Every structure is written in structure tokens, then in C-alpha cells.
Amino acid sequence: MLTYKKFEERSFDRQYRTLLEKIKDEGELVKTQQEEPARRILGHQMRFELANGFPLITERDLAAGGARSVFNQAIAELCAFINGARTQEKLESFGCFWWKRWVTEEKCGKRGLKTGDLGPGSYGPAWRSFPTAEGQSFDQIAHLVQQIRELPHLRTHFVSPWIPQYALRGKGKTQKVVVAPCHGWIHVFVNPESKELSVHHFQRSADAPVGLPANLIQYGALTLMLAQVTEFTAKELVYTISDAHIYAGQKNDVEEMLETANERLPTVTLDSSIKNLFDFRPEHFQVSDYHPKLERRVIWTPV
DSSP states (O other), X not given: OOOOXXXXXXXXXXXXXXXXXXXXXXXXXXXXXXXXXXXXXXXXXXXXXXXXXXXXXXXXXXXXXGGGSHHHHHHHHHXXXXXXXXXXXXXXXXXXXXXXXXXXXXXXXXXXOOTTBOOTTSHHHHHHOBOOTTSSOBOHHHHHHHHHHHOTTXXXXXXXXXXXXXXXXXXXXXXXXXXXXXXXXXXXXXXXXXXXXXXXXXXXXXXXXXHXXXXXXXXXXXXXXXXXXXXXXXXXXXXEEEEEEEEGGGHHHHHHHHTSOOOOOOEEEEOTTOOSGGGOOGGGEEEESOOOSSOOOOOOOOO
16 A cells, blocks of 8 residues: 655655646647647656655645545546446546536537447547457456456556547548547556556646646546555556647636645545455545645636
């Protein structure tokens, strides 16, 4: 089980605000499919030693709001996708309510999907029902856990959310996913001697002020979850982003976050009774030592 450093002994972590500063000051201005210009940088990595705190940003409050907080909904979405969720209805049954704007009749209709359907190329189906040449789907998550337990030393503990034939667009192609996966490339590393487990997560596209803080929660949580169910100690989350961007309309919010004082990262603990990865729910996570600098808010992001 992960043992956190005492809160007052943790070093201050400014990796997230460094990323915001770099995009704001050095990012190239590009057009986007959302018809809202953005500044972006290509290729950025952050490393979170989990004993030094959980990667829940403090520049704004992500834990306020109870069951509808960003923290709870991020965990709910992760748990739903781990269980193969594909529809808005299924996501909401886990406690994630932010997909409605992406699964409208218009957006789903363009892709030949029913309203509320994220599509066969979304995270849940890719992780739990990946199509194969043999005709039978493959459960990446279940096999990942099994392989970690049986052969922890391997370098092939890997999961991908990308099903190319459903995600790519162009002449003669119909995308079969409402949002092509932005995150979810997961590489797990285990040291059988030290009994430690780390995750290297890759994200192809990150809305740095809005989506990224939720994704950091998710893959920090997944590291803790995988470690618990495989009886290892969570060590580190390595987080690589290919395209990290800030939309023009988010500029004022970003500047306000950057004006806040830096803070130590908080503590997140899991219900130790959960031994099956598929049994985790938001109520099994507890946040403490959290001192955000701005009130809870929803920062604008284009649809």
C-alpha cells in the first residue's frame, strides 16, 4: 500500500502550471475543428512521485460539488470505461454526467449512431471488447490485470484505446466514435523485487485547462487501483502529452489560475477492501490534505 509523505514534508509541485505557462508563452497558434483558435505545444512530459501527493491540481477546486465534482465524475467515467461503458445512460449510472453535449442526435447521427451512443470506437469498447481478426473481441483490461499477476516482469503490460477503423476520417470513411480517444494509452511497469508498480500514460490531445486535470485524476487513480488489486505498491505516474493546447477563450481563466500561490499536492486513499478492479466506484476514493486556490468553476471549452 502507498505511504504518503507527511503533508508538510511534501515538495511543492508546479508541473501543471509550468505546462500552462509554456503553452501560453511559447505555443503556436493553430486552427481547430472546433472553429476556435488555440495555442499548442507538441510533446510534454510530467512525472508524479505518488508518495509526494496525488496529481489533483490545486489551481482551482476540483473536489467541491459532492457527487457532481470534477473529481467524482472523473473517477466515475474511469470506472465506467473500465467496465466497458459505451452509452450516456451507462456512464450516468456510474455517476458521470458530462457526456451529454457530445452524444446529441446531430453528432451521433453524423456517425450512424443512436443518440447517446459514444460508438464502438470509444474507450469502453476498445478497452473491454477490442475487435480481432479471429472474430472474437479481446478484453484488454482483464488480460492486463491477469498478466501483471502472472508475469509481472514483462514490458508488455499495455492497453490502447485506439481502434483505427473506427477513429480515422476521410474520403469513404465514417467515423464510428463521437470523440476519437484523446487519452488512455497505458503502459504499466512492475518491479517484482521492490514490489512497486508505475504507469506511463500517453495522451494524444489535451485541453490543458479543462480536460487534462480530470485525466490526471483518472490515471493517478488507475495507478493506485491497479497496484491495490495486484498487491503491489503504487510508485509513479509518468504522463506524456503529444498535443497540449489552450483555446483562445480560456486565456483569462488560465491567467487567473497562474496568479494563485503554488501548493503541495493532496492525499487520495482507496477503500482497501476492494480487490477486483471492476468493483471500484467513486465512493471508494477519499480526498484529504487538499487546499485549492480558486472556487469550483466550469471553464469554457468549445464543443
